Amino acid sequence: MTPAYQLTNLSKSYAGRQVLNIDHLEIHPGEILAVIGPSGAGKSTLLRILNFLESPDSGKVYFQGQPVNYHKIPLEVRRMVTTVFQNPALLSGNVGSNLQFGLRLRGLKDGHRDVDEMLERLGLTSLRRSPAHTLSGGEAQRVALARALILKPTVLLLDEPTANLDPYNVEMIESVIRGINQTHQTTIVLVTHNIFQARRLADRVALLLNGEIVETADTQTFYKNPCDSRTRGFIRGEMVW
Amino acid sequence: METILSGIIQGLKLFFYGDATLWQIIGVSAQVSGIALLISAVIGIPLGALLGLTRFPGRRMIQAMIYTGMGLPPVVVGLAVYLLISNNGLLGPLQQAWIPKLFTVEAMIAAQVIIAAPLVIGYTMSAVGEVSPNLRLQVRSLGATRVQVLGTTLREARRGVLVALIGGFGSILSEVGAVMMVGGNIEGSTRVMTTAILLETRRGNFELAIGLGIVLLGMAFLINLSAAQLQGKGY
Numbered sequence A: 001m002t003p004a005y006q007l008t009n010l011s012k013s014y015a016g017r018q019v020l021n022i023d024h025l026e027i028h029p030g031e032i033l034a035v036i037g038p039s040g041a042g043k044s045t046l047l048r049i050l051n052f053l054e055s056p057d058s059g060k061v062y063f064q065g066q067p068v069n070y071h072k073i074p075l076e077v078r079r080m081v082t083t084v085f086q087n088p089a090l091l092s093g094n095v096g097s098n099l100q101f102g103l104r105l106r107g108l109k110d111g112h113r114d115v116d117e118m119l120e121r122l123g124l125t126s127l128r129r130s131p132a133h134t135l136s137g138g139e140a141q142r143v144a145l146a147r148a149l150i151l152k153p154t155v156l157l158l159d160e161p162t163a164n165l166d167p168y169n170v171e172m173i174e175s176v177i178r179g180i181n182q183t184h185q186t187t188i189v190l191v192t193h194n195i196f197q198a199r200r201l202a203d204r205v206a207l208l209l210n211g212e213i214v215e216t217a218d219t220q221t222f223y224k225n226p227c228d229s230r231t232r233g234f235i236r237g238e239m240v241w
Numbered sequence B: 001m002e003t004i005l006s007g008i009i010q011g012l013k014l015f016f017y018g019d020a021t022l023w024q025i026i027g028v029s030a031q032v033s034g035i036a037l038l039i040s041a042v043i044g045i046p047l048g049a050l051l052g053l054t055r056f057p058g059r060r061m062i063q064a065m066i067y068t069g070m071g072l073p074p075v076v077v078g079l080a081v082y083l084l085i086s087n088n089g090l091l092g093p094l095q096q097a098w099i100p101k102l103f104t105v106e107a108m109i110a111a112q113v114i115i116a117a118p119l120v121i122g123y124t125m126s127a128v129g130e131v132s133p134n135l136r137l138q139v140r141s142l143g144a145t146r147v148q149v150l151g152t153t154l155r156e157a158r159r160g161v162l163v164a165l166i167g168g169f170g171s172i173l174s175e176v177g178a179v180m181m182v183g184g185n186i187e188g189s190t191r192v193m194t195t196a197i198l199l200e201t202r203r204g205n206f207e208l209a210i211g212l213g214i215v216l217l218g219m220a221f222l223i224n225l226s227a228a229q230l231q232g233k234g235y
């Protein structure tokens, strides 16, 4: 099967400081890949590159088997991938209009049924007309997720989707992520600090340290029988982060 | 004191009884400054958004020029336009249809665009700059094209853009130097509120001057009030 993504010798620097240096990474279609790693490891930067929002300094990225030319990415390709950012960046206006935003960008005027369904799914129905700026952190995070899901992306990139949320919100969001992956075979890259969340959701886990992929393995193997001593350290919580 | 008081009363009478001269002057003012603002908005809002959001070499230079343009003395603008379009000026002799003639409404509009456009550009520039880069990235990630990102950012910055338009309109509605210079204050054609106030005061015709002054103030107040209303509604 053609990989969703294939990254080779990819590097990225900011102001002369290298923040990503990935020899090889493959993301399989339809899988949930968790990317874990300490703060500053380069996780968000990796997602921006996967979402074509930023170009790598060197290296190759293949998307669905095709080499990506970061200077010229077709709109249809860009629209197959979407990110839910670390901090829910909602637009002014209410919850409903935030959900419709991506549909409107695509010229789809009547997505009302999808909106209703998505609101229902994330427990937001009663908040439909609430102004975005009045929402709680958990509500805002759910709106941001719903706004991405409604687009039925081929690839969904999630940057800490449950950071700072209570168990109720965490559980709801996790079950929605699992559901969308199962029903639509959405490829999901999940960035998380939470090694337990990674274990609960992911098919495979990758550990990113100082911009480098230390280990990628099946979730089982990753937690039970990791190859790298640094992985063992990280999952035992020995690493300071 | 008595002059002022009777002036105010007479002015109010003129206004409320619909004095023909007064309303004709108001009409010219609204037409000139209204069209100038419209042109400034059409040019200034997209340009301001572009300058505020895109990075390219020479951007700082252009920004500095815009900021300078925001403080142009109207009289100097009037002088420059005068020198450009007068019969022995730079553009005047070309006799092209798009070059406005001196002492016409079109010339006044041109001068006011030069005054208002930098204000609209400058305020729009800083307004879109306030929209968080994170939000712009999110918008792009949701599938927006460049133009859609620009449009969405402008929508998020609409309060600032509204301020830009109000600022621009205020500056040209109340300026006297440029319209005087290139319009010539011709009765019944290029006479506007500010130039009329100047003339009538000089003639000792305080009633009309005060009447016009009240209208000018009232218009400014109404514009700001409606802007405040719009902001309150979250527009």
Ligand SMILES: Nc1ncnc2c1ncn2[C@@H]1O[C@H](COP(=O)(O)OP(=O)(O)OP(=O)(O)O)[C@@H](O)[C@H]1O
Residues within 6 Å of the ligand: A014, A015, A019, A037, A038, A039, A040, A041, A042, A043, A044, A045, A046, A086
């Ligand atoms: N636009 C930028 N300009 C300069 N440096 C940047 C930029 N974006 C990221 N960095 C740097 O790159 C490194 C990796 O950042 P990144 O946001 O990818 O980390 P992260 O793994 O997502 O961390 P966290 O878990 O805290 O979100 C950090 O040291 C950060 O300071």
Ligand SMILES: [Mg+2]
Residues within 6 Å of the ligand: A043, A044, A045, A086, A159
């Ligand atoms: Mg991050």
